[in-house]
Amino acid sequence: MEVNDTDVRRERCDPDRPAHPGVFLTREAGKSDHQPAGLSVDFPVSVVLPAGGTGERTGLRTPKQFCSLLGRPLISYTVQAFERVSWIQSVVVVVAEENMDLMTDVVQRFRHTKVRAVPGGSTRHRSIWNGVLALGEGEGEGAVVIVHDAVRPFVDEDLLYKIATAAKEHGAAGAIRPLVSTVIATTSEGYLDHSLERAKYRASEMPQGFTYDVISRAYQRCSESDFEFGTECLHLALQYCGTNAKLIQGPPTLWKVTYKRDLAAAESIIKDALSRSACVITGGSASGAALAGALREAVGALGTELEVVPDLRGENARCLAKEGNFILVSVGPSRPSEVEALLTELEAANRALLHPLVVIWVHMSDSDELSVSGRAAAVMDLSSAAKLRNILLYGIQLHPSKDAERWERSVSRVAELTSVLIRDRSPALVGQLLQA
């Protein structure tokens, strides 16, 4: 099947699973959804993200940097990791000529700032060099250039700060990790020649940083063979500029998406990060607050921290600004309008979430003008409107009981359901009314 841009843009990389519909997000351009306070540098910092490869080792048609994780291309997560850092001025993404339009679409669709795309080269070094050449005057002299593979989405500000400041001081710096396998040399006949003492070696990872002068001189002086077969920028800095890179141990999350299994691992890490917190809105009722209190303990024990508020007004509106999911508790006669109001508030708050948000409507009532089937239909209807806002809406029906044991069982059931829905974000259960 010929895969065109649209398909590529929307295609998940495991075609047997439906792609999450592409959605425009409501984040205001330029507003990053999180900037840890405290770190800053007193020199310009630009970033070059080589993303011009074909991802052959994944065995997929779509280059891995454009494969969708929770409805969003892998490269968008990496770009976001850099654009949320206030002391980084600009990001140059280097993509294959045939993917320039696709990259422009990703930048527009996910409202990325500071980012521009330039054409890549036939090898990774050629792509990086194209990216360095694309840096303008203000981004050149005296600046530090961070180079980072676009398929390494998990990079934090602290490490970027260490790499940038070390590169400014030493001319070059690179992240390293301990080797997990021993490195051996083979004979031409395919036998063991010798093995290296693993303790003396490290794996060279990304990000790496260079002063603009060092990285540009290294590429100006390197050989065609370097461009064609080389894999290590730090080596070029040493070989052609006499610059010994400062090496900085990074966290285990620095790994590069190389094989198809790495895409599944990356999506699982993102899902895990998204399921760590939720805000419970009780509507101010005593029974709602009691349920929320019981849930906070039970869901907390399952790995999701709950914050309980009566509404989202005044200082409670802080919940709208934080990453996290929502649980709306309704007590007594069912009012789908409460859900509609929350969906509208989440949209109006320009939630900077670049991935689906989970909203769970927990309805607690023993008698109701809406039958269970009526409420199930209401949840299904509301979930269609929610999906257009990149929100996954689930319903849970809870019948209060004066029998303490029975109530405790019901609360545990609601906690289990809530944890699973937030963690798994199952498309199949969207719009369903589950019975606790």
Ligand SMILES: Nc1ccn([C@@H]2O[C@H](COP(=O)(O)OP(=O)(O)OP(=O)(O)O)[C@@H](O)[C@H]2O)c(=O)n1
């Ligand atoms: N001509 C190239 C080749 C690679 N890269 C980028 O360099 C990074 C690391 O390279 P790698 O993991 O090898 O990516 P691919 O070359 O796409 O993978 P494969 O070797 O499996 O085809 C990736 O972000 C890739 O897009 C690039 O910008 N230009």
Ligand SMILES: O=P(O)(O)OC[C@@H](O)[C@@H](O)[C@@H](O)CO
């Ligand atoms: O492009 P490849 O996946 O073959 O290699 C890239 C890696 O060599 C590179 O990302 C780090 O080792 C740091 O240089």
